[in-house]
Amino acid sequence: QLQLQESGPGLVKPSETLSLTCTVSGGPITSSGHYWGWIRQPPGKGLEWIGSIYHSGGTYSNPSLKSRVVISVDTSKKEFSLKLSSATAADTAVYYCVRQDLQLQIDYWGQGTLVTVSS
Amino acid sequence: QSALTQPASVSGSPGQSITISCTGTSNDVGDYDYVSWFQQHPGKAPKLMIYDVTNRPPGVSSRFSGSKSGHTASLTISGLQSEDEADYYCSSYTSSTTLVFGGGTKLTVL
Numbered sequence: 658q659l660q661l662q663e664s665g666p667g668l669v670k671p672s673e674t675l676s677l678t679c680t681v682s683g684g685p686i687t688s689s690g691h692y693w694g695w696i697r698q699p700p701g702k703g704l705e706w707i708g709s710i711y712h713s714g715g716t717y718s719n720p721s722l723k724s725r726v727v728i729s730v731d732t733s734k735k736e737f738s739l740k741l742s743s744a745t746a747a748d749t750a751v752y753y754c755v756r757q758d759l760q761l762q763i764d765y766w767g768q769g770t771l772v773t774v775s776s
Numbered sequence: 777q778s779a780l781t782q783p784a785s786v787s788g789s790p791g792q793s794i795t796i797s798c799t800g801t802s803n804d805v806g807d808y809d810y811v812s813w814f815q816q817h818p819g820k821a822p823k824l825m826i827y828d829v830t831n832r833p834p835g836v837s838s839r840f841s842g843s844k845s846g847h848t849a850s851l852t853i854s855g856l857q858s859e860d861e862a863d864y865y866c867s868s869y870t871s872s873t874t875l876v877f878g879g880g881t882k883l884t885v886l
Contacts, residue, residue, distance in 0.1 A: 704867075763814075
């Protein structure tokens with residue numbers, strides 16, 4: 658059974674970079690039929706797609722966040738990562754890592770991790 | 777990209793059927809059969825209920841069904857049960873190779 662686990666600091670200072678890693682277990686990260694992505698959910702609000710990466714490194718990002726987002730993958734560690742620069746309080750959210758098919762439909766979710774942006 | 781449009785809330789009594797709509801545009805729901813529906817209970821990660829507009833993953837009750845007409849996709853839950861009370865989100869692939877979500881619908885089982 659595929660499992661995804663997010664890790665990273667739960668508190669980030671304003672203007673700093675929010676960094677998270679997702680570790681994949683129970684299945685390959687090099688699957689030809691899947692992307693790996695990040696979704697976030699501010700407290701009490703809805704879901705927002707941040708971006709996705711293929712195991713070869715190709716990425717797609719939400720246009721509203723694209724200038725601040727870097728998504729990378731390390732297939733040897735079965736990990737992919739998110740970096741969101743110039744963080745503000747508006748970036749406070751539960752961040753989920755997910756597996757997606759080639760049309761970006763999500764089939765597996767991590768448990769989510771709360772990141773708070775505050776001084 | 778604009779979010780898909782869902783009603784903020786719907787309600788129904790046990791045993792009844794309810795339908796949640798998800799309206800997009802010709803750039804997403806209207807042009808692609810890549811609409812998914814997710815169920816989210818408080819404090820939990822979302823769970824995939826429907827993909828490719830109409831398909832149920834293994835283990836999802838047949839009481840959940842999906843459909844699409846034009847720019848609007850729909851999730852129908854029949855034989856409503858108390859455990860169906862949750863937030864529901866739709867998502868769609870878009871022509872810009874992005875993913876867009878609906879704003880979410882809170883289902884209350886009366």
